[in-house]
Amino acid sequence: MNILNKVKQGMLDSTKAIKEISSDVTELTKLKIALSKDLTRIEELYYDLGKKMYALFEKDPHIEVDEEVSSSLIEIKATLERTKEYQLKIESLKGIIKCEQCGYEVDENDKYCSNCGNKLKLLILEKINEEAVNFEEADENKEVEHTAVDDIEKKPE
Numbered sequence: 538m539n540i541l542n543k544v545k546q547g548m549l550d551s552t553k554a555i556k557e558i559s560s561d562v563t564e565l566t567k568l569k570i571a572l573s574k575d576l577t578r579i580e581e582l583y584y585d586l587g588k589k590m591y592a593l594f595e596k597d598p599h600i601e602v603d604e605e606v607s608s609s610l611i612e613i614k615a616t617l618e619r620t621k622e623y624q625l626k627i628e629s630l631k632g633i634i635k636c637e638q639c640g641y642e643v644d645e646n647d648k649y650c651s652n653c654g655n656k657l658k659l660l661i662l663e664k665i666n667e668e669a670v671n672f673e674e675a676d677e678n679k680e681v682e683h684t685a686v687d688d689i690e691k692k693p694e
């Protein structure tokens with residue numbers, strides 16, 4: 538029977554019961570904290586190990602490793618290259634954000650259109666989210682840029 542039930546049923550006097558509960562709780566808390574710290578540390582160690590392994594692979598792509606390790610390393614490499622590509626595309630797209638109200642070209646950091654004073658923040662966020670979705674869809678065919686450019690070219694008529 539646990540201590541709380543004993544207390545409920547009046548089997549322990551309250552002073553003794555409180556002492557037992559608090560020492561149990563303290564011990565439990567200590568163990569939980571210790572466990573949680575070590576679990577976090579293990580995650581960090583795995584992560585560090587992976588980064589060290591990848592650094593070795595970057596130095597020497599022909600490094601001798603197990604096939605499964607090798608496939609992870611190759612996937613990391615491909616993913617890193619993809620993220621660099623996305624970042625470059627995002628940077629270049631950020632440069633062509635336009636005010637929804639007047640079409641004036643605005644800077645990514647602008648809160649208001651410097652031409653008409655329209656509030657821009659939401660528009661910019663929407664634009665970035667939109668592009669993020671497009672990147673996922675256009676993983677294989679690289680038509681995102683073409684579509685964006687076409688739209689801009691069609692507008693001034």
Ligand SMILES: [Zn+2]
Nearest residue numbers: 636639650653
């Ligand atoms: Zn404007």
